[in-house]
Amino acid sequence: MENFAGMPAEREKPLILFGLGGVGRALLSQIGEQRSLHREKYGLRIHFLALCDSSGAVVEPQGGFTDELLAGILQHKEEGGALASHPLGQRYRSPEAVVEEVGRPGTIVVDCTASDETAGALLLALEKGCQVVLANKKPLTVVQDVYDGISRSLGDARWETTVGAGLPVIATLNRMASSGDEIERIAGSFSGTLGYLMTGLEEGRSYSETVAEAYRLGYTEPDPRDDLGGVDVARKALILARRIGWRMEMEQVEIRSLYPERMAGLSVDSFLAELPSLDEEYGARVASAATEGKVLRYAATLTEGACSVGPTAVAKDSPLGRLTGTDNLVELYSRWYNPNPLVIQGRGAGVEATAAGVLSDIVELHFSRGSR
Numbered sequence: 001m002e003n004f005a006g007m008p009a010e011r012e013k014p015l016i017l018f019g020l021g022g023v024g025r026a027l028l029s030q031i032g033e034q035r036s037l038h039r040e041k042y043g044l045r046i047h048f049l050a051l052c053d054s055s056g057a058v059v060e061p062q063g064g065f066t067d068e069l070l071a072g073i074l075q076h077k078e079e080g081g082a083l084a085s086h087p088l089g090q091r092y093r094s095p096e097a098v099v100e101e102v103g104r105p106g107t108i109v110v111d112c113t114a115s116d117e118t119a120g121a122l123l124l125a126l127e128k129g130c131q132v133v134l135a136n137k138k139p140l141t142v143v144q145d146v147y148d149g150i151s152r153s154l155g156d157a158r159w160e161t162t163v164g165a166g167l168p169v170i171a172t173l174n175r176m177a178s179s180g181d182e183i184e185r186i187a188g189s190f191s192g193t194l195g196y197l198m199t200g201l202e203e204g205r206s207y208s209e210t211v212a213e214a215y216r217l218g219y220t221e222p223d224p225r226d227d228l229g230g231v232d233v234a235r236k237a238l239i240l241a242r243r244i245g246w247r248m249e250m251e252q253v254e255i256r257s258l259y260p261e262r263m264a265g266l267s268v269d270s271f272l273a274e275l276p277s278l279d280e281e282y283g284a285r286v287a288s289a290a291t292e293g294k295v296l297r298y299a300a301t302l303t304e305g306a307c308s309v310g311p312t313a314v315a316k317d318s319p320l321g322r323l324t325g326t327d328n329l330v331e332l333y334s335r336w337y338n339p340n341p342l343v344i345q346g347r348g349a350g351v352e353a354t355a356a357g358v359l360s361d362i363v364e365l366h367f368s369r370g371s372r
Contacts (some may be wrong), residue, residue, distance in 0.1 A: 010039055012047040013366050015192050018095055018121070019112030020053045020077045023135050026355035027112060028074055030066060034359070044361040044366050049102045053077070054115070056091040095121035104130030108365055110358060111136040117204030123149045126156060131368070133361040135354055136160040137235040140242070141250055149241050158361035163190060163236045164328045164348040166357035172344060173243050176334060183244045185333040187341075190236040191245065192326030192349040193219045193227040194258070194298035198311075199324045202295050206261060207282040208275035215272065223268050223359055228258040230298070233309045237300040240330075246304050256310025258298070289313035293320050319343045 017024060031046050038044040048065040051058045051073060054330065057072060069088075076086050083089045092098050099109060099121045109125040111118045111134045119139040120257065122132045123146070132150065134140065139158060140147050150157050160170045189195050196219055200210030211228070214220050220227050234253045241248050263271055282296075289296050294313040297320050301308050314320045319341070323329045328348025331341040347353055 002156050004006075008042050010045055011366075012045050013220070013362070014049050014104065014107040015362070016052070016098060016107060016109045016125075017048065017051045017112065018098075018110065018118055018134070019114075020051060020073075021081065021112065021114070022351035023358070024112035025074055025077055026172075026351045027110070027358050028070060030352075030355050030359050032070060038363070039189075040229045042363060042366070046362065049107060050051045050098055051083065051279065052092070052095065052098055053083045054113070055082035056089045056210060058086055059090065059098075059102060061088055066145045083248060084356055096124050099128065099130070102209075103128050103130050106369065107131070108133060108362055110134075110362065111139065112358065113356075114138065116142055119146050119150075125151065126153045131156040131365045132158075133358055133365065135161045135358050137162045137232075137239060141235045141238045144242070144247055148194070151242070156365065158241070158365060161354045161357035162239050164330065164344070164346075165350060166353040166360075167328060167330070167344055167346050167348055169330050169344055172332065172342070173240070176332070176336075176342075179336075181213075182335045184303070184335070184338065185334060186237075186240055186244075186300070186330065187320060188300050188328070188330035189297055189320060189323055189331075190300055190328055190330075190348065191227060191235045191298060192328060192347075194230075194233070195323060195328070196326050197228075198297050200297075201282060201286050206276070206279040208279050211275055212272060223271075225259060225264070225271065230255045230257050230309050233300055234296065234307075237302055237307050237309055241307050242300050243298050244304075246302070246307075250307075250309060251370055252307065254306075254308035254310070256308070258311065285311065293317075297321070297323065360361075 082336045084091050095118050103125055107130040109130050109132045111122060113136050116138040116281050116314060122139055125132055140162060163169045193214060196214050197210050211224055215224050238248060238250055238253055263274055286296050293316055295316050296311055297314050299312040299320060319329060319331055327345055329345040331343055332339045
């Protein structure tokens, strides 16, 4: 429906946001910045019902979430404040309680947390006729039944940014499935941090030097083992496997860590100090791969019934072998794309890119129920 000026009639889309870390705050800012675009091009106005972090929530006050109020909440969070300590903040029993209290059919519940405690709220939201958008991988990688509950409502759920940030990986799998194409194998590099490390090793730098540099540059988590352990890559691989229809649990994913178990209990400083003890091992791995015309990549490999992530020697002239720096890359081998895969490559990390992907998912869901 259009107004007399030929512009789309404006419709409000109610939204509950869980998570005001880096991605959540970037999303909040981008929604404010794109209000004119959404109104003029799509007839859309995003209307917040509640903003939530792990401490509490700010529920829509009388007069609504004005731009001034949203800016104040953003500043409060950026200064290290918890929502529970905001003048309008309140504690809540659980994420489910927020959805139960303010969610209504057509509301989009957005999960920008890094918590596995939001799964129940997402399932409840779908039961209530809401829609969901996830940047959070954890609800999709707990037991298969939870994934099934979320993905069963594919028209009301989006999770594009869980693999590759803003890269269209899930969307491409969806399009391939709708054409009847059958995925046979997936390979890829799903971590910009580990891609940076592998590039450094290929260029002749030591393992310890490259990890320390990535840590200084802020490419790693505060504890680099959260990247080097490979669990985050494993979660992304599991999400892809499940999207294809390969039923699998996290325990079935083979994870080959980039540090030994003996270093797991060290403090971060002690861990960094111990890294040179691994230089010889990784130098030898790189040299061994080079003798075969290969390079080392931290790769995920998926086939039906099998999924592994870890350091892997790949042909130097392959898409994975040519990958450098922090880019992500996914190779999709299928009935139609074989022996040459469909390749998706680009920036696969960063809060701004991830938030933009979440916002795209929100706009898509706005139209999925005939909002045009």
